[in-house]
Amino acid sequence: MIKLTVLLAAYNGEKFLREQLDSILNQDLPQDIELKIIVRDDGSTDGTLDILQEYCDNYKDTVSYYAGENVRTARSFLHLLKNCPQSDYYAFSDQDDFWYPDKLARAIAALQAEPEQDIPLLYCSNVMVSDAELNPVGIMNSEKIYSDLAHVLIYVMSNGCTQVFNNRTRDELLKYDMDKNLVIMHDRLAELLIAMTGKVIYDENPTMLYRQHGNNVVGEQSVGKLKSFFKRVKRFFGSSNSIRSDRCRMFLELYGDRLNDEQKRLLYAVGYYKTDKKARKTLMKDKAFSKSRTADFWFRWAIRLKKI
Numbered sequence: 001m002i003k004l005t006v007l008l009a010a011y012n013g014e015k016f017l018r019e020q021l022d023s024i025l026n027q028d029l030p031q032d033i034e035l036k037i038i039v040r041d042d043g044s045t046d047g048t049l050d051i052l053q054e055y056c057d058n059y060k061d062t063v064s065y066y067a068g069e070n071v072r073t074a075r076s077f078l079h080l081l082k083n084c085p086q087s088d089y090y091a092f093s094d095q096d097d098f099w100y101p102d103k104l105a106r107a108i109a110a111l112q113a114e115p116e117q118d119i120p121l122l123y124c125s126n127v128m129v130s131d132a133e134l135n136p137v138g139i140m141n142s143e144k145i146y147s148d149l150a151h152v153l154i155y156v157m158s159n160g161c162t163q164v165f166n167n168r169t170r171d172e173l174l175k176y177d178m179d180k181n182l183v184i185m186h187d188r189l190a191e192l193l194i195a196m197t198g199k200v201i202y203d204e205n206p207t208m209l210y211r212q213h214g215n216n217v218v219g220e221q222s223v224g225k226l227k228s229f230f231k232r233v234k235r236f237f238g239s240s241n242s243i244r245s246d247r248c249r250m251f252l253e254l255y256g257d258r259l260n261d262e263q264k265r266l267l268y269a270v271g272y273y274k275t276d277k278k279a280r281k282t283l284m285k286d287k288a289f290s291k292s293r294t295a296d297f298w299f300r301w302a303i304r305l306k307k308i
Helices: 018-026 046-060 075-081 103-112 149-154 168-177 186-197 226-238 239-258 261-272 277-285 291-302
Strands: 001-008 032-042 063-067 087-091 121-130 136-139 164-166 201-212
Touching: 001 018, 001 063, 001 075, 001 103, 018 032, 018 046, 018 201, 032 046, 032 075, 046 063, 063 087, 075 168, 087 103, 103 121, 103 164, 103 201, 121 186, 149 186, 149 239, 149 261, 164 168, 168 186, 186 201, 186 239, 239 261, 261 277, 277 291
Parallel strands: 001 032, 001 087, 032 063, 121 201
Antiparallel strands: 087 164, 121 136, 121 164
């Protein structure tokens, strides 16, 4: 049997949790895949624990949960990874979405199709954004998404709720210590680490409804509209995004002995462009970072303003 574990971090999720759990339990999986769902409650004060106990009672062979103190989303997911039994594959799940029936089967098929299996492999996909009642609004990523290291260093590629990965990826994630290094969201950390140490597989087809309801930890309220465009630009230039260079310097220190010369060159360009003219020129001119005419325009302005 192929063991697949879904890891769900919950916090005050009573409003939508049942729908999400049902969408996972109703996955159309091959008979040789054994599904387990493990939930960590991050200190909920609503009825989330009662719902989790209800599902554990009704699906005792599939669903389990445990409760802990509030450590926020990234640490909650890494806690789940550290404490779950070893499986062949793992998937991150938010508490408020709705998965298409073929989501997990599609991901595992893509992972198994990779010719090299003994490396960290990370699958992620597009999503269909929906309103709170799960009415589709539009596809989140309508432009081409790149999964190579240069683009992953600059642009967020996927949502954690779409990520499915193998044991080698789990090993890489568990090596990262957020108490000593930068606190990075679990899904962003997965993208960055596996783009450096393994292979990221991006599926341009949506595999789930990404519910927007006003209380999302990270969300996209509108798709394909002028408001959404300016929101993305503001987020790109926001102060939080200037830590890209900090991350790259840290990754060079932590993983430098495992990286090839090209990977080191890309990390150095992003990490040291503020102080090294050669690195700045690389970042401005190197086609490895090019995405689209519009994206490249804003990217160069971010470099000038030292917001990378």
